[in-house]
Amino acid sequence: MREESAEDLTALDAEQTNTAASVITREDVIVGAEQPIINIPLKEYHLGDITYFIKKGVEAIIDDVVTKRFATAELPSWNLLTRTNKNYTFVSFRLTVIWCIGCVLRYVILFPMRVALTCIGMIWLVCCTAILGYFPEGRFKRFLYWHISLITFRILSRAVSAIVTYHNRENRAKPGGICVANHTSPIDVAMLASDNCYALVGQTQGGFIGVIQTALNKAASHIWFERAEIKDRQAVAKRLREHVEDPTKLPILIFPEGTCINNTSVMQFKKGSFEVGGTIYPAAIKYDARFGDAFWNSSKQNYIHYLAMMMSSWAIVCDVWYLPPMHKRDDESSVEFANRVKSKIAEQGGLLDLNWDGLLKRSYVKREWKEQQQKDFSQRLKLT
Structure with a gap:
């Protein structure tokens, strides 16, 4: 002792x-x-x-500080909405009546209206982009697409009763720059694109998201990758760099985490988007889970199931902070720059800053991460 x-x-x-x-x-x-x-x-x-x-x-x-970021965060109190795996438990007759009234309001009144708004938004997007695709490239086409995009994503945001508060709008991304943000769900795109127009980056998808990708690609220059092409970092970096260097193209929107996190933390940013060059425009997104949890657990839910949950929630309430533009310093690497941007986003959004890779959701811990932990422990036991 x-x-x-x-x-x-x-x-x-x-x-x-x-x-x-x-x-x-x-x-x-x-x-x-x-x-x-x-x-x-x-x-x-x-x-x-x-x-x-x-x-x-x-x-x-x-x-465990890592794996619990891939599941829905617990609320301190029940919001008459939270979906759980527990069996029904009777609390009081009054609470049961209130819950039943809420179900009728959400599923009988709000849900059909939101489905109708989604259909209207999709029809508007597909028809307008199909027509706009025949226009020659130029300022007039970019002007039309700007307004078509804003109207589309605002309609889709209304389809989930989104209530978004934007802070410091003077820091919004501009052409030649890259907007990076923390990632909670695919509707992050709608939250940001309702206030600005972006070139989207991502993997080619099918289904509902694939329809949106195809429509958007007809009217503007977006960057979609095949699964095999994503593994080729040089090819990805080349396409991003060419886009950033063209002043006539829209600013790029990227979620460097690469996967959806439950909006309680910000996990490791991939360095690829920070090697391209150009100005980085950070954005922090924070949802209020009391009215509806925006997190998408993609390992358990398909996108249609997720949309149904969003449309049957009370509302999607969030704050978006546009942070001042950031540039890579001469004396820092791409990884250090990515970590600096990540820490700023986490600080502004009130999120926990973690250095763990978000892809641990679907893969085993990398060998180098295990070796790093072993090295840290051995240093604490070292006698010299």
């Missing part, structure tokens, strides 16, 4: 005040903050040295 003199304990108590910060400080003293656990002059272990490893092991079992 580590011996502490009475004078040391008295000094420690005098330094700490009766506040939340002092409680945290005392916990770090008891559990053990991240410091070298070996007393180098003595070169011997103490019983308290194992507390750090016990703490990490328990956290990995009961409160």
Whole structure:
């Protein structure tokens, strides 16, 4: 056991005040903050040295900081809407009546109206882009597409009763730039494209999303990749660079996380979009889950099922912050630049900044990540 003199304990108590910060400080003293656990002059272990490893092991079992980002976040209170896997539990007759009235309102009144709005928006998009495709390239065509795109995405946003508050609109992306944002669901595109016009980047899809991609591609220059082509980083970077260097084309919209996260954190940004050059326009999106959870768990729900859930919610309420433009410094790598942008987005949106790869949702942990953890642990055990 580590011996502490009475004078040391008295000094420690005098330094700490009766506040939340002092409680945290005392916990770090008891559990053990991240410091070298070996007393180098003595070169011997103490019983308290194992507390750090016990703490990490328990956290990995009961409160994994990574995998819970791929599931719907829990609400502090029931919103008469939350879908759970638990069986029905009777609470009170009054609450049951209120819930039944809400179901009638959402499924009998709101849902049909929202489906009708979605159909109107899709018909408008397909017809307008089909006609616009015959126009020659030029300023007039870009002018028409700008308004067609805004109207389309605003109609589709109304189809889920979106209530969006935009902050710092003077920082919106401009031609020759790249807008990057945290990713919660495909409707992130509608939230951003209702206020600005973008060139979209993504993998070629089928079904409902495929119809939208095909229609948009007829009227403007968007960047769609086949699955095999995405693996060729040089080809992807080349197409992005060519687009950014053309001042007549729309700013690019990219979600560097590469997958949907439950809007409680921002995970690792892929460095590809930060190697292209040009100005980066960060945007932070934060949803209010009390009225409807916008997160898409793509491993459990197809897109039509997800849309049905969105259309049967109370509303989709979110805030969008446009952050000041950012440029890569001469002394930083693409990875460092990506992390700097990510931290700014997380800070503005009130999200947790994580360095873990979001693709862990569908794949195993990479070998280099395991080796990094092993290296960190070994450094804490090193006697030299």
